[in-house]
Amino acid sequence: MRDNENYWKRLRRRPVSRRSFLVGSGVAAAGSAAILAGCGDDDDDDDTAAPAATQAAAQEQAAAATEAAADEQAAAADEAAGDEQAAAEEAPVDSKRGGTLKLWKTEEDAGLDPGVFHLNNTEVIYSTMTQPYTYQPTKNVFAMDGMVGFEQVDPTTFVWSIRPGMKFHNGDPVDAEAVAFSFGRLEKLYRALDGTHTTRTGFAFVDSFDATDELTVTENWARPNADAPVYRARHYYSFVNPRMVEEHGHFEGSYEHADGTVEDVYSIQELPAGSGSGPYTMTRRDATGTRVERWPDYHKHTPADDGFVEDGPYIDAWETRVIPDAVAAKAAFLAGDLDVFASIDPLELPEFEGLDHVNVVEVPAGGRSSQGMDGGKFHDKRSRQALQKAFDYEGFIAAIRPLGGKLNAPITDLLPAYQKLSQQELAQWYRFDPAEAQALWQAADFVHPVENIKIFQATGAPLQHEISDFMAQSLAKALGPLGITTEVEAVDSNSWAARAVDRSTDVKDWEILSYGTGDAGGTSGVPNDSHLIHYDPRAYGFNAFNHYAESPRPEIAAGAAEIIELLNAQEAETDPEARAELLTGVQTWILDNHWCNWGLPISTVSYYGFSSRLQDQGIDNWLNHYDRRRESMWLQS
């Protein structure tokens, strides 16, 4: 055999130099880039055109949004609902049936028991379980689902009428025993687990839930509560099959009744088939997401309230993908692979414009951008006040809120019946004054000296990083002359949550807990959820911010006692006007005492993206906490 006929020898005679390889790669990369650039945007506008247009639009929109009043919010929601209803009525019912709604979430759920968690799992809970009803805050409408009615017999007695003929997915009847069990287990789970994610303010005032007859449940309260009806629309109050809890439940601990008897408490985090009675059953739940499919034996809604249809739901299945990266999710949405993309940044709106398959809805923002302060370290009011004086509110709005921002009161202004503080009034407390901040800091007492302020946040929302960065810079500029340094630490959301509520020592391993980007819309409809629980010494004030009645710091303990009294008083007041006055008092107290948590300026408007094939989505349902519980939604083929 001749040498040059040997393949290996021929190959060896023509080695490719590393340099040639690099140069070749460079040329290929440059060529690819040129091709990509050539295939890109055909728009001949100059580079600054898009941002300039965005800014101009932003200013106009900001001005318009700032002027928007609560009535207009309701009117807009009504108008949107009216348009949707008109569109829905035009299409024949048969053409509305079918299809798969495609959703996304950033992480897997950590459990599906509606009485324990409410993180990354609501798409399953709302679709596979039945709640008493939905509540639409802007319209102040209750739409009946598992209940057909309710009546407040006297200030402390509430009676429910259950929809007849309902069954759990395994055929067990949904009766008063099951409903009373479902509601009553919330307090027991809360006690057994020493706190859950459920808002205890929704059931702490209840003495008992009793099955009066087969389809009637009576709530007996220890004291009046103005928000009870709204609370019952939350997913915590889903109907859970007692037999499934008994057979498949996981032991969580014990609960001691008032008479001294002890009861074992079980959770049902896997939600096995038969646990719920909702319109769908779960067919997949893994690391990639969840899928629920229509349950053929679902009960009829006769007559059907807003958001329900007699023979619903129209959509066959919901597919929820886990997409940790919001940018990837946006790309999927723009490509038509997702039906909903919330929290669109105003600056990226141009990407959503001119697309036939995308429908962007502008709504007033109502979320929070919270900065929880560790009461173990910032026990002296002056230290908390110093932090708030060291923050540049106007600079923050200019940098972070491109369409304009507004100061955030402890209660969202999407509840105009309760939130009466004007922006001018709020500006008294939210004022940037570095000199005063330094004076207050120096005068403040610190049991644990603070030399470095760590702002602790979860990774995930890109805007959260910008907010923390701005906070760190602002505090460093104002308090830096005193030798105070700042830093930002970002960890995954599970680690963040664990460290946020870690109570193993009397101080946290962070100084400020940063969460919420303040660019989301919506409210649950009650002032406690929106957003007094962030200040409540029995809620986040206790487990996250070390602001609680049993605090070893006397000032904190005294403050907690005061605010609990104020919170209880407003909660028990059923007259809206009198309650609004009490709530103004609560807010003023919080702001005067710089208590526990401080809300940064939020966006004036919020943008939600929907695929244009999704019809009658009910914007109100997506803005409040009962999103997706709308069986009249349908997908245009």
Place this chain on the structure above:
Amino acid sequence: MSQEQTTAQEGQAAEAALALEYAIPPRQRFNPFKWARREPFGAFGLVLIGLVVFLSLAAPVLRTSPPNEFAVGPPLAGPNADNWFGTTARGKDVWSRVLFAGRISLKIGIATVLLGTLGGTLIALVSAYAGGAVDFAVGRIADMFISIPGILIALVLHSSISADLPDLPGLQRQELYLVIAISLFFMPGTYRIMRGTVLELREATYVEAAQVVGSSSFRIMWRHVAPNMFGLMIVITSISLPAAILTEATLSFLGLGVPIGGLDAVPSWGADLSGSSRRFFSVAPWLAIFPGLALAITVFGFNIFGDSLRDTLDPRLRGRI
């Protein structure tokens, strides 16, 4: 001429011939221009590196605004007279950020490669020279590290040790974490290459001679083996550096990089190519182009310079990938 004279002359001639034959050639003076003519790509790489180093060092002078300052310009403004590389969504100046980001890339890259290469070389030297069980154990540990994806190691280290690391002079806690995490990428590879060299050198005649005259193992390793590994070490360093810079960018892209907030936060090309910037790439491409270009130029420069350096220091490898 006497017999003795003749013999002496013959002896001198023989000595001269021997001296000529075994003479150590005079060390040639390194001529950078000659080298540049011979290795034009390497010289070009060196120019690029020099440019990056200069721009990074001169960043405080060349910047147009503090790199972390918010709202120095309108949000998402394109390149203009005030903001040469445009602005971010929060009005930060991209030019200033690109300049300062070079510092972190160079700092982390150099620190990482030094630690990784020195550590890998040292371990290889000791384990391969010692041989036996030591060599076997170290080899298996290296295998273990190689078999685990580097990103996974970085993630584990981030959650386990990064909070407990100290701030060192010139190296913040988070930077130290990056150096350790990235070094662990490179150390096993360096160990593998260097171990082979040590095994080869261990059998060299001069090492045997040193053993015969009773030199200690430490002396042999330090005086006879280590110096002969130096050339290869430099080659590995120059080739690993761009990979280290890219790894830093990758970790920053994943949010595991340098501190992200505050006045002292250091911009990073990788971090600037991720995070909130990515949301706006299609409406503001300059957010991707300039940090990406800076990263590409730096890596390209180190790559072609490293290639030439390898050719210069180890001619046996010339022309091979």
